[in-house]
Amino acid sequence: MDEPKKQRVTDEKTGLAKAEHYCAYQERSQQEVRNKLYDLGLYPDAVERIISRLIEDNFLNEQRFAQAYVQGKFNQKAWGRIKIKQGLKLKRVPDKLIAKALLSINPDDYMAALSDLIEKKARQTNEKDTFKRRYKLMQYAMSRGFEADLINDVLKNSELAKS
Template sequence: MDVEIKPVKITDPKVGLAKAEHYCAYQERAQQEVRNKLYDWGLYPKDVEQIISTLIENNFLNEERFAKTFAKSKFNQKGWGRIKIKQALKFKKVPDVLIRKALLTIDGDEYQATLKHMLQKKAATVTEKEGFKRQYKLQQYAMSRGFEGDIVADTIKNIEW
């Protein structure tokens, strides 16, 4: 017989704040992520908002810092394009102004170089021989990774195959 263990709910705001500080110190978080976690822990709405403002005051929580770190890390580690990064930040309910600032931290030359490298790597695995179908497959792949269609098309035209 399986016994389901339910997590202990936190009702004391001081305990919630201490756990939230640890949660935010571990890695950068969006406000909405922290808010959701606090609700998961069982805190009351008035306590959640008080804890969020305390975290902001004590610089444990900073949306701009989170957005910039998120954008850089997803670009550098996962090779995501600007569109995919923007969608992910919107999903985390980061304000549009901060999303734009975060996307500006991605270097344009590095962005082009990453796209070119990714396309060359993918081209080696595409078995299609016909030129237009091959280009289409490469373009669709790059766009699925979050790169803008016009930039992808220009890069594909300029690559020496």
């Protein structure tokens, strides 16, 4: 069975309407919108005109997107700064905006989230060897995007790394 062909849009007005709808649903990065417009079949010059128009009409705002992304990933998924930064880089958000958005994370909340994450993982870890246990907790927290020095601080100040 053939897959239905995707509808091609060559009309700039239709492309703009679709992009406005796409941006109104949730915050988007310029790159996400650009990719969506290319998927619709629009030409590069039309895509750039639409993106400029979306920015003028405040449908598209990279700073607002970066802020929403940081808050969402930190609050909902308990990601650390490193993983959030990588995610924003993949969306081609400028470094300056990434740095500014990351500053919005409250340092106390950040440390609390890291402690909670390590605590939960420690309860699930059956490793008896103290070094292996500490290593597993460290690796897990690093995979979630937290900084090694902060993880070490939390592990030093807790009994979790010990069995």
